[in-house]
Amino acid sequence: MIAASIGAVEDLTTGRKETATVVRHLVDPTGKTGNFWDFYKLYDPIHHPDLQDLAHCTLCQTDISIKGRTTTGLNKHLRHKHREQYELINENKAVVDPSVPSVSKIIPKKKQQQQQQQQQQRKLKKQRTMTNTTNNLHHRAPHATLLPPPQVRSIVTAWLQDDMPSNFDVGGYVVGTTVQRAELWMKSSGVLAGLPFVEAVFDVCGECTVHWEDIAMEGQSYDVSTSGKIKLATITGPVSHLLRGERTALNTLSRCSGVATLSAKCVAIAKSHGWKGEVAGTRKTTPGFRLVEKYGLLVGGASTHRLDLSQMVMLKDNHIWSCGGCIDAAVKKARGVSGFSQKIEVECQNLDEACIAAKAGADVIMLDNYTPDRLKVDAKAFKERFPHVTVEASGGITIETMSGYFCEQVDVISQGALTQGYDCLDFSLKIVH
Numbered sequence: 103m104i105a106a107s108i109g110a111v112e113d114l115t116t117g118r119k120e121t122a123t124v125v126r127h128l129v130d131p132t133g134k135t136g137n138f139w140d141f142y143k144l145y146d147p148i149h150h151p152d153l154q155d156l157a158h159c160t161l162c163q164t165d166i167s168i169k170g171r172t173t174t175g176l177n178k179h180l181r182h183k184h185r186e187q188y189e190l191i192n193e194n195k196a197v198v199d200p201s202v203p204s205v206s207k208i209i210p211k212k213k214q215q216q217q218q219q220q221q222q223q224r225k226l227k228k229q230r231t232m233t234n235t236t237n238n239l240h241h242r243a244p245h246a247t248l249l250p251p252p253q254v255r256s257i258v259t260a261w262l263q264d265d266m267p268s269n270f271d272v273g274g275y276v277v278g279t280t281v282q283r284a285e286l287w288m289k290s291s292g293v294l295a296g297l298p299f300v301e302a303v304f305d306v307c308g309e310c311t312v313h314w315e316d317i318a319m320e321g322q323s324y325d326v327s328t329s330g331k332i333k334l335a336t337i338t339g340p341v342s343h344l345l346r347g348e349r350t351a352l353n354t355l356s357r358c359s360g361v362a363t364l365s366a367k368c369v370a371i372a373k374s375h376g377w378k379g380e381v382a383g384t385r386k387t388t389p390g391f392r393l394v395e396k397y398g399l400l401v402g403g404a405s406t407h408r409l410d411l412s413q414m415v416m417l418k419d420n421h422i423w424s425c426g427g428c429i430d431a432a433v434k435k436a437r438g439v440s441g442f443s444q445k446i447e448v449e450c451q452n453l454d455e456a457c458i459a460a461k462a463g464a465d466v467i468m469l470d471n472y473t474p475d476r477l478k479v480d481a482k483a484f485k486e487r488f489p490h491v492t493v494e495a496s497g498g499i500t501i502e503t504m505s506g507y508f509c510e511q512v513d514v515i516s517q518g519a520l521t522q523g524y525d526c527l528d529f530s531l532k533i534v535h
Contacts, residue, residue, distance in 0.1 A: 159179060159184075162183060162184070164183075238314065239297060239298060239314075242314055242318060242320055243320040243401075244321070245400050245401055248400070249298050249397070251302075254298065255306060258299065258302045258305075258306050261354075261390075265349065265350055271342065274342030274345060275342070277341045277342050277345060278342060279341065279343075280341055281338065281339060281340055282338070282344065283338050284337045284338075284344045284531050284532060284533050285336055285337075285531070285532050285534060286333070286337060286531050287331045287334065287529065287530045288324060288326060288333075288334050288527070288528075288529055289330070289527075289528040290326065290527040290528040290529075291323075291325045291327060292323065292359055292360070292527045293321065293322065293324075293359060293363040293365075294318065294321070294334070295320055295321065295359045295361070295402065296320075296354050296355040296357075296394065296398070297318070297355075298397075299351070299354045299394060300335075300354065303350050304339065304343070304344070304351065306347070307339070308340075309343055310337055310339030310340075310344060310347070311337070312335055312336075313335060313337075313338070314334065315335060315336075318334040318335060321362070334529075337531070341533065344531075345533075351531065352530070355529050356527050356529050357391070357395070357524075357526055358401070360398070360524040360525050360526045361383075361394075361398030361521060362398040362401040362402035363525075364402070364501065364519070364525070365383070365398065365399050365402025365520055366402040368381045368517065368520065369381050369404055371504060372515075375505055378510075379512055380404075380405045380514045380515075381403075381404045381515055381516075381520075382404060382405035382406070382407045382494075382515070382516040382517075383405070383406055383516065383517065383518075383521050384407055384496070384516050384520070385411070386518035386521055386522050388521070392409075392410070395521040396409055399520060404520060405514070413444075414444060414445050414446075414447060414466075415436045415440050415444055415447065416446075416449070416468075417436060417448045417459075418449040422448075422449075429448060429458045429459050430458055430462040433448060433459060437463050445465040446463065446464050446465055447465065447468060447494070448464045448467055448468065449470050450467050450468060450469060451471070452480070453483055453484060456480070456484050457484065460487075460488040460491045464491065466491065466493075466494055466514075467484070467492070467493060467494070468496050468516075469481060469494070470496055472495060474507050477509070477512065482511045485511040492513045493513050494513065494516060495512050495514070496515070496516040499515060499519075500519055500523075501517075501519070
């Protein structure tokens with residue numbers, strides 16, 4: 103666009119103001135420096151008999167003489183006088199909008215603008231989904247915040263890969279990716295546990311959302327003897343993704359709920375007898391499934407015991423025998439490296455071993471493989487001498503026999519059966535058709 107006008111311009115040679123004919127170009131013909139310039143030719147028959155190429159900076163109202171339409175001088179002027187605008191041009195790789203002669207009008211390239219908008223929309227959608235899911239899940243599963251999302255996702259990914267090691271899902275290929283709904287049903291009576299793992303499975307499968315029914319609350323006990331089954335959730339997503347995560351989700355849910363159900367029964371027995379101690383699991387967990395089983399213990403109201411081999415020092419009979427049978431030396435050696443931050447527990451076969459361990463600095467002693475009567479006698483004698491040391495009873499104790507071990511001097515009763523001998527609950531996932 104070219105326009106002719108009469109105006110006062112500064113003579114670059116003499117600094118005088120003269121009336122001259124100006125041919126003004128509103129847009130940079132090179133398209134490289136942004137629309138901060140007015141380009142024109144000046145014809146002044148008195149002082150400049152030849153046409154002169156000038157660039158007028160609209161930011162600081164300065165005229166610059168140019169030759170051959172070069173942009174070197176213009177960029178230098180912007181770089182030194184208007185740094186912010188210069189960096190904006192180079193950073194965004196902007197182009198001039200020729201329809202708007204505004205000094206600061208810079209628009210991104212169309213493709214770049216579309217990509218930025220799409221990224222922003224995806225980010226907002228993901229944030230909304232995560233917020234809704236998190237709020238909903240934490241309301242239904244109070245213990246869910248204990249689970250670190252990166253670790254859960256890693257574990258779930260390994261489960262799915264184990265279920266499909268060849269990486270081909272022919273069944274998924276057959277059904278396709280049409281978005282469908284599947285309903286999750288609870289078909290066994292018991293305590294519901296494992297909701298965070300179900301959501302993680304379908305999150306890893308991708309493009310699936312889990313909507314829990316109002317009735318679905320983790321830690322609650324359900325009786326299906328009358329109705330036969332209870333609807334817990336509706337899961338929506340590509341049908342191949344739903345079926346890909348189906349078995350892994352159900353396996354996890356059935357086992358976690360099984361642990362929670364057995365744990366809740368044991369805790370109820372303890373409360374019914376007025377016992378004030380803790381019912382706990384052990385480290386006898388399924389390899390690769392420890393987190394789920396430990397989580398199930400908590401949902402059922404039991405204690406996890408130590409979560410893994412390194413969380414608390416436990417010196418069992420094999421440890422003692424392997425270092426010469428000296429409990430005192432073993433405890434002191436362990437304390438030397440564990441410091442104040444870790445507790446030390448010693449497995450003891452009799453009262454004498456328990457007292458030696460306590461004198462050496464053990465925080466917990468385990469009276470292992472005791473009969474109920476003998477346990478009560480030794481636990482009482484031990485607590486009279488070491489009231490500050492925790493007493494744990496363990497070894498062959500089951501839900502049927504645990505009531506015989508309740509006594510005031512026993513602080514913890516642990517059972518390997520809580521994570522080894524539980525019954526799985528029955529769940530199903532059915533595509534709505």
